[in-house]
Amino acid sequence: MAIIVATLLLFLAGPFVLWPLLKTPEDMPTQAAPPGPLRGPTSPRGGR
Amino acid sequence: MILGYIGAGALLAGLVLAGFSSLLSFWSGARDSATFAQVGRRAFYAAAAMVVLASALLEAALVTHDFSLAYVVEHTDLSTPIALVAAGFYGGQEGSLLYWTLILGVLGSASLLASARAGARLAAYAGGILAAILTFFLFVLSVVASPFDLLSVTPPDGLGLNPVLRDGGMLIHPPVVLAGFASFAIPFSFACAALLAGDAGVAWIKHTRRFALLAWGLQTSGLLLGMWWAYHVLGWGGYWGWDPVENVALMPWLATTAYLHSAQVQEKRGRMRAWNFGLVILAFLLVVFGTFIVRSGVVPSVHTFAISAIGPWFLAFLGLCLLFSVGLLALRAGAIATAPTHHPTEPVSREGAFVLQNLLLLGVVAVVLWGTVLPLVSGMLGTQRVVGAPYYERAAGPLLAAVLALMAIGPLLPWRRAGRPALRALRWPLVAAAITAIALALSGVTSIPALLAFPLATAAAATALTEFGRALLKNPQVILRRRRRYGAYLAHLGLVVAVVGIAASQLGQQVRAVTLQPGQQVTVAGYTLVFTGSESRTLADHTELVAGLRFGDQVLEPTRATYAGLGGQALTRVAITTTPFADVYVVLVGTNEDGSATFRIFINPLVTWIWAGGIVIILGVVLGNAGEGGPVAELARRRVPATLPA
Numbered sequence: 253m254a255i256i257v258a259t260l261l262l263f264l265a266g267p268f269v270l271w272p273l274l275k276t277p278e279d280m281p282t283q284a285a286p287p288g289p290l291r292g293p294t295s296p297r298g299g300r
Numbered sequence: 301m302i303l304g305y306i307g308a309g310a311l312l313a314g315l316v317l318a319g320f321s322s323l324l325s326f327w328s329g330a331r332d333s334a335t336f337a338q339v340g341r342r343a344f345y346a347a348a349a350m351v352v353l354a355s356a357l358l359e360a361a362l363v364t365h366d367f368s369l370a371y372v373v374e375h376t377d378l379s380t381p382i383a384l385v386a387a388g389f390y391g392g393q394e395g396s397l398l399y400w401t402l403i404l405g406v407l408g409s410a411s412l413l414a415s416a417r418a419g420a421r422l423a424a425y426a427g428g429i430l431a432a433i434l435t436f437f438l439f440v441l442s443v444v445a446s447p448f449d450l451l452s453v454t455p456p457d458g459l460g461l462n463p464v465l466r467d468g469g470m471l472i473h474p475p476v477v478l479a480g481f482a483s484f485a486i487p488f489s490f491a492c493a494a495l496l497a498g499d500a501g502v503a504w505i506k507h508t509r510r511f512a513l514l515a516w517g518l519q520t521s522g523l524l525l526g527m528w529w530a531y532h533v534l535g536w537g538g539y540w541g542w543d544p545v546e547n548v549a550l551m552p553w554l555a556t557t558a559y560l561h562s563a564q565v566q567e568k569r570g571r572m573r574a575w576n577f578g579l580v581i582l583a584f585l586l587v588v589f590g591t592f593i594v595r596s597g598v599v600p601s602v603h604t605f606a607i608s609a610i611g612p613w614f615l616a617f618l619g620l621c622l623l624f625s626v627g628l629l630a631l632r633a634g635a636i637a638t639a640p641t642h643h644p645t646e647p648v649s650r651e652g653a654f655v656l657q658n659l660l661l662l663g664v665v666a667v668v669l670w671g672t673v674l675p676l677v678s679g680m681l682g683t684q685r686v687v688g689a690p691y692y693e694r695a696a697g698p699l700l701a702a703v704l705a706l707m708a709i710g711p712l713l714p715w716r717r718a719g720r721p722a723l724r725a726l727r728w729p730l731v732a733a734a735i736t737a738i739a740l741a742l743s744g745v746t747s748i749p750a751l752l753a754f755p756l757a758t759a760a761a762a763t764a765l766t767e768f769g770r771a772l773l774k775n776p777q778v779i780l781r782r783r784r785r786y787g788a789y790l791a792h793l794g795l796v797v798a799v800v801g802i803a804a805s806q807l808g809q810q811v812r813a814v815t816l817q818p819g820q821q822v823t824v825a826g827y828t829l830v831f832t833g834s835e836s837r838t839l840a841d842h843t844e845l846v847a848g849l850r851f852g853d854q855v856l857e858p859t860r861a862t863y864a865g866l867g868g869q870a871l872t873r874v875a876i877t878t879t880p881f882a883d884v885y886v887v888l889v890g891t892n893e894d895g896s897a898t899f900r901i902f903i904n905p906l907v908t909w910i911w912a913g914g915i916v917i918i919l920g921v922v923l924g925n926a927g928e929g930g931p932v933a934e935l936a937r938r939r940v941p942a943t944l945p946a
Contacts, residue, residue: 254448257309261353262316265346269317272338 301368307357307448314350314405315438317343318431325428329421329496337424341412344431347438348405355402358395358447362388368454371395371447377460379841383471384461390474391465393595393610394447399475400591401437403482408434411486411511418490418507425493426504433485436617445610460841463863463871469529477522477549481587483515484552487559488584488625491577495628500573500636505563510925512580516560517921519553524798524914535872535887537811537902539910540802542692547672548590551665555583558661561654568715569651573636574629575658581625586665588618593672646717653710660699660706667695701752704799707792708733708759711767725766732762753803757796764793787924791917798913804906808882813889815898825903827851827884834891844873847888847897851877858888858899883907 267274321343328336358371362385367373375388375395384391390399408430415423441447461470487508494504526549531539540546559579565572596611646652671687678685708729714722733755740751767789771778779786812824816831823829832848832855842863849856856875863869875886885902892898 253305254308254312257306258312258316261309261313261350265313265317265349269320269339269342269346271342272335 301366301450301454303357303361303366304369304448304450307354307361308442308446310350310354310357311438311442311446311448314347314354315435315442317347317350318435318438321347322428322431322435325424325431329424329428329493332421334420337420337427340424340431341415341427344405344412344427344434345409347431347434348409351398351401351405351434351438354441354448355389355398358398359386359389362386365458367456367458368450369447370449370451373451373455373458375458375461377458377841380458380461380466384466387465387471387474388461390478391461391470392447394441394445396474396478397437397441397445397610398447400478400482401434401441403479404430404434404437404485407483407486407511407514408489411490411508415490415507418503419497419499421497422490422493422499422503422507425496426490429489429492430485433489440610440613444613460863463842463861463869466871467529467533469525469533473522473525473529476518476525480515480518480520480522481552481591483511483518484556484584484587486511487515487580491580492625492628495577495632495636498632498635500632502567502570505566505576509563512556512560512563513921513925516553516556517918517925519549519556520914520917520921523549523553524911528911531907532874532876533871535874537809537885537887537900537904538805539907542671542689544672545590545594547668548586548593551668551672552583552586552590554661554665554668555579555586558658559583562658565651565654571651572655574633577629577636579658581629582665585618585622585625588614588621592618648713649717650710650713650715653706653713657703657706657710660703663699664696664703667692667699671695697749701756704753704756704760704796707796708756708763711763711789711792728766729759729762733759747807750803750807753807754800757799757803761793761796764789764796783926784924787920787922787926789920790923791920794913794916794918794920796913797916798910801906801909801911801913804909805904808905810903811900813898813900815892815896817894817896822899822901824901825882827879827882827903829856829884829886829901831897831899833895834888834897845888845891847891847899849875849886849899851884856884856886858886860888860890878908881905 321340324336324343325340328334328340360366361369361372362376363382365372365376365378365385371392371394372388375392376385380388388395390396412423412427412430415426418426487504490504490508494500526546527539530541559576562572562576562579566576592611592614595614671691675684675686709726712722712725712729736758737751737755740754745751768779768786771786810825812822814822816822818831818833821828821830828851830850832850834845834847837844837846842861845860845862846857847859849858854877856877858875859873861871861873863871872887877884883902883904885904887900887902889898889900
């Protein structure tokens with residue numbers, strides 16, 4: 253009986269534990285925008 | 301019955317999650333994988349949640365008197381007051397282990413939540429070690445000593461709580477002591493993780509500083525509450541008997557005290573790196589050793605109610621922890637050695653004082669450890685030998701006196717080297733010590749321990765008060781701004797107050813055993829008591845023999861309670877009254893057929909100072925730990941001008 257309860261609880265905990273692995277690439281926050289052709293040259297001080 | 305099934309299932313699920321968390325965290329630490337480290341941490345949180353669920357279920361089973369559970373039957377009955385029924389959670393072996401695991405899970409989760417700032421690999425390894433410790437406890441709880449074992453037949457009532465535990469102290473002493481023990485797993489895990497990650501910097505010290513201070517505060521409170529409980533319940537006139545269980549609680553406290561000081565040397569001067577790792581490891585190993593001693597019954601102790609079959613498991617766990625941590629330290633010793641510096645340190649300096657204090661405290665640990673394991677070692681070699689209070693007092697007393705002297709000197713010494721101004725600052729503690737010594741000598745005190753302890757305590761108090769006085773005269777706000785520093789001074793002050801109470805009650809205690817007829821009086825150390833008679837009372841679950849003693853306007857009622865339902869177990873209830881200078885402490889030994897009664901009367905000077913000192917120490921810990929900013933905040937504060945332009 254305890255093993256059945258444990259299995260059920262593990263199923264409940266599964267999504268929470270494995271969430272970082274379940275995230276799709278779209279869910280991931282972008283680290284840095286890739287340099288695009290329209291941006292033009294930027295100075296070290298942010299183009300000001 | 302359903303609570304038992306769900307509770308056992310929650311522990312089993314927790315065991316699987318903790319094991320998974322440990323393996324994955326170690327693997328992600330080795331591979332430097334942030335995603336898997338995150339999964340490992342989440343598995344730890346989930347395992348902790350299972351422990352919380354199991355704890356809530358055990359508490360529910362206790363308060364609803366679910367006698368289908370063996371644990372509920374063995375530790376409660378229908379007549380036990382509900383607060384003590386709830387405290388039955390940690391009143392027995394299995395429950396107290398679950399409580400240990402609960403604290404480990406909750407504080408471990410708190411330490412892991414913000415651990416990424418300490419470094420990704422360090423956090424992953426720390427999670428792995430914490431989860432491994434949690435796995436061990438959950439294994440013992442699931443397989444060896446489960447609080448959810450079911451009885452084949454449900455009895456109508458339980459066996460009740462041990463009479464010694466039927467006291468208000470039961471509500472606070474065990475949980476605080478156990479929480480103090482469990483919380484030191486966090487500094488241990490981060491220290492071992494830093495060794496695994498090859499990170500000998502101060503990141504692990506900074507991240508675990510609050511937890512180490514919390515563990516120390518809990519251990520201090522636990523020790524003092526234990527002393528208070530022993531004093532009020534056990535009825536032998538004192539509060540500290542050098543019992544093995546008291547000793548094993550004292551040793552981690554001493555090691556933690558040493559670590560809290562030596563960690564500052566690493567933070568300020570980048571020194572004593574290997575030493576700090578060693579101290580944290582030692583403190584945790586002493587905690588596990590203490591748990592083994594209490595639970596296994598290998599040495600005779602007053603805590604025999606906690607003995608069970610889990611001793612060998614804890615011995616194996618102690619062996620594993622010892623091999624892992626000491627092996628790791630030995631492997632990394634070369635890499636973590638302090639780099640040579642162009643600024644050599646003089647022996648007479650703050651660092652020098654800390655090193656000496658550390659050595660003295662470790663000397664006390666060695667004395668206490670040897671006294672504790674002597675029955676075990678001598679028993680294996682032939683005749684069992686036991687040492688008593690005189691051994692501890694003679695061996696540890698001088699070392700503790702030297703620590704007290706360092707409390708007076710150390711805080712006044714600057715880092716690196718002490719010049720003439722620092723030595724001039726020592727005049728106040730020296731004057732305070734000299735005045736106290738002269739006053740004691742003039743009042744006829746000839747005891748060498750008293751002539752040492754009180755002047756040294758006064759000197760240590762003078763140092764702490766001088767520092768507070770300087771701050772108050774210059775800028776009182778500095779006390780709040782530099783909370784860590786002034787919290788430490790406050791803790792020193794509390795310790796000094798407690799030391800004065802301990803010294804006065806140990807050196808000035810007076811005891812007298814008397815048999816009195818009703819109407820007769822006795823005078824001990826100037827305190828007069830009149831025996832008014834005795835009576836027998838029958839209560840729900842026990843009978844009481846109560847004697848009345850008039851003391852001024854009060855009537856003291858020392859009592860002997862007998863629990864027929866528990867095989868006639870008897871319990872002494874001490875009558876204590878506190879006067880400004882001493883406690884009058886009366887124990888009823890028994891009554892006689894002619895109406896007379898026999899008492900042991902103790903006059904214990906300044907015992908209340910011990911409890912008052914404990915409160916001041918805790919205030920110091922709270923002040924030192926309350927919301928002080930990190931190094932960045934400290935830097936920002938320093939850059940803000942003292943007065944802003946209008």
